[in-house]
Amino acid sequence: MQPSNTYINIAAYKFITFDDAVEKRPAFRALCEELGLKGTILLSPEGINLFLAGLREPIDRFLAWLRADVRFADIEVKESYYDRQPFTKMLVKLKREIITMKNPLIRPEDGRAPAVDARTLKRWLDQGHDDNGKPVVMMDTRNAFEVDVGTFKDTLDYRIEKFSEFPAVVEQHKEELAGKTVVTFCTGGIRCEKAAIHMQNVGYDSVYQLEGGILKYFEEVGGAHYTGDCFVFDYRTALNPKLEATDTKQCFACRAVVTPREQLSPYYIPGESCPHCRKAVRE
DSSP states (O other): OOOTTOEEEEEEEEEOOOTTHHHHHHHHHHHHHHHTOEEEEEEETTEEEEEEEEOHHHHHHHHHHHHTSGGGTTOOEEEEEESSOOOSOEEEEEOSOSSOOSOTTOOGGGOOOOEEOHHHHHHHHHHTSOTTSOOEEEEEOSOHHHHTTEEETTOBOOOOSSGGGHHHHHHHTTGGGTTSEEEEEOSSSHHHHHHHHHHHHTTOSSEEEETTHHHHHHHHHTTTTEEEOEEOSSTTOEEOTTSOBOSOEEOTTTOOEEOTTGGGSTTOBTTTBOHHHHHHHHO
């Protein structure tokens, strides 16, 4: 049982036709302000994506309100816990896409790519192949700076700077992965909803998405086959396989991830600069 003063961090998304997002935005903002919640909610014609934090009762009240809309009645939520509010403000934004890929023909609402759950994936990685005997290859769909905080062992990392680069990059490497089972993954699963569909569309014959992403994997099987932590977009910066906040920070100035060792540098001034800033100036 969590202490009454523990902050509940929730992450959730759903791809569903949401053509009244503009009209609903004020209601989302008003309720979150009333409940004292902070974080970010993205509303789009293709659905909703949210990261919120608050005390237990307000979070439960928000979820009850959200699920009263039949479109979001079955939305799945991932929870983690922290001893203080990890967000500084409450934002409700309107976006063209809840995860930007710039490919309007990719519509997860119309049908998902196959998914693999955490326990099955761990078993595949333990044995070195899937249930059909194919070698399993992990593919990280996140941005390069997120991957640097932690990822699965021997993962494919194409060093993308933004998700809209992913489609072209993954098409270039299709032939290298023939005859293998590719499992795409990201923080919470949302990027892979589009990534795996695109890969199927361009001819990958055995591709899966990790159900629930890294956070669900941590929750169900811990850190097996994973190295490092998982970057998250809030004050905590990174979570370890126990879903606990780590000492990793993010530089306010250049947005680079700053490890505990790098925080010992005289160039690390919280809120002002870090060794990465110094390196960029010298170059």
